[in-house]
Amino acid sequence: MTQKPWDGRFSQSTDKMVERFTSSIDVDKVLYNCDIDGSIAHLKMMAHQSIITHDEADTLLKGLEKVRAKIASGEFEYSDALEDIHMHIEKALGDEIGTVAKKLHTARSRNDQIALDVRIYLKAETQALMNALLNLQKVIVQTAQKYIDVVMPGYTHLQRAQPVLFSHHLMAYYEMFKRDYERFEDSLKRTDVMPLGSAALAGTTYPLNRELTRELLGFAKVSDNSMDSVSDRDFVMEFISDATICMIHFSRFSEELVLWSSSEFAFITISDAFTTGSSIMPQKKNPDVAELVRGKTGRVVGNLMAILTLMKSLPLAYNRDMQEDKEPLFDTVNTLKACIDIYAKMLPNIEINSETMLNAAQKGYLNATDLADYLVVKGMPFREAHSVSGKAVAFALNGGRCASGKCVHADENDKRVNRSDNNSSQFCKSDKNICKSKELNELSLDELKNFSDLIEEDIFDFLSIEKMISRRITHGSTSYVNVKKAVEQAAERLKI
Ligand code: ARG
Helix, strand or coil: CCCCCCHHHCCCCCCHHHHHHHCCHHHHHHHHHHHHHHHHHHHHHHHHCCCCCHHHHHHHHHHHHHHHHHHHHCCCCCCHHHCCHHHHHHHHHHHHHHHHHHHHHCCCCHHHHHHHHHHHHHHHHHHHHHHHHHHHHHHHHHHHHHCCCCEEEEEECCEEEEEEEHHHHHHHHHHHHHHHHHHHHHHHHHHCEECCCCCCCCCCCCCCCHHHHHHHHCCCEECCCHHHHHHCCHHHHHHHHHHHHHHHHHHHHHHHHHHHCCCCCCCEEECHHHCECCCCCCCCCECHHHHHHHHHHHHHHHHHHHHHHHHCCCCCCCCHHHHHHHHHHHHHHHHHHHHHHHHHHHHHHEEECHHHHHHHHCCCCCCHHHHHHHHHHCCCCHHHHHHHHHHHHHHHHCCCCCCCCCCCCCCCCCCCCCCCCCCCCCCCCCCHHHHCCCCHHHCCHHHHHCCCCCCCCCHHHHCCHHHHHHHCCCCCCCCHHHHHHHHHHHHHHCCC
16 A cells, blocks of 8 residues: 555545546656756755755755656656655655655645646746747748749638738748747746745745745746645646647648648649548548648647636635646647647648749739729729729629620520639630630720720739739738848848
């Protein structure tokens, strides 16, 4: 029978099923380094404060390092009877150095110990995630540099809207991941708080020097309220919230990669190394990485729900419910890290099909807003110009006839035959070519003039893709000049 720290009070030993049920060692064993680091700072502080002797501190320290080495070697034996990582280390320390080990738990509870361990863990992991996010931002900026002038259709409602630079589209993700970085940086301030010395909940009667413990562990500040210190998991909720937002960005990016790599779009080709095939359909090449990242977003959203629901309604101070915070936290850290890293590796393995993107940007009246803008430049109010351009679109869609005009190529029942293809064309059954819809810039000047006398020969140049892009020079717009500047600034920030 394993001895329990609370044996004094109990006359019965713990039921085996209860031991299994309450054990968290499978999950929290990853915290062993954090736990040992915390204990070392605690014993040094206690020696400094003469709560234990320097000799005792020395023995404890050497013993803890031996336990650390044993756990690291993989030879350590875990048991449900010892519940969690704290009790495993405490027991192993006793086995190493004998009764002095029992002094380590002076002025400390597992409640402030676990709060400390999780904070040590999360500080390091947040920093690592931030570094990984910086690396991903670098890859995004490098990809934007590589394809700086490639034009693609910009979408709203997933309908072609206006031409944009592919690099501009990509830099939208740079902005998102930059905000994610800033969110983590900000949350780090609230994680970087040292709770040890709060003991179980009320603080302690020993003359601790919490400032020294803080300094030894490299925390920014000590916590100010012992009850809050042991019951606060805001920093966990905040971290998972930030991670969830970051995953949502990945999910949106993934959705686009999945769409763009389909034959319907054919905007990108993901290299073989970052796709997988089908076990039955030989032709298939699937964007599984993007799909899985999109799928893993669900897990992280679930983790956020789990931690929020876990904390809701918990009275002060520590409650055992809080042991359940680790699985969602660790899973979030690991999932997000894996997604950031695989994206940073996958992006350079995506080929951009710039021809297809450009062609798509030239079909579907993406210049209709610019026709309206042209009329505005010539003095027409925008709402009127919008309507004029709309009428021109309807005319062009109709193959260069007024929408009401009877089609000479109607079938025997005088019905037009509508059919959509990628170009949103309408066809007469009798002659596809004659009745094929046109783009605005394919109409003749005379045809365009029917909609407004203000339209002159210069309209064709005005509606060219290059001019449409170049004119969008307001801060944050897609012009070549703006995007180049944005990419340069990002490269400078990231020291590329
Ligand atoms: N394993 C516990 C946790 O993760 C450590 C604290 C246990 N405290 C207690 N009073 N049982 O929350």
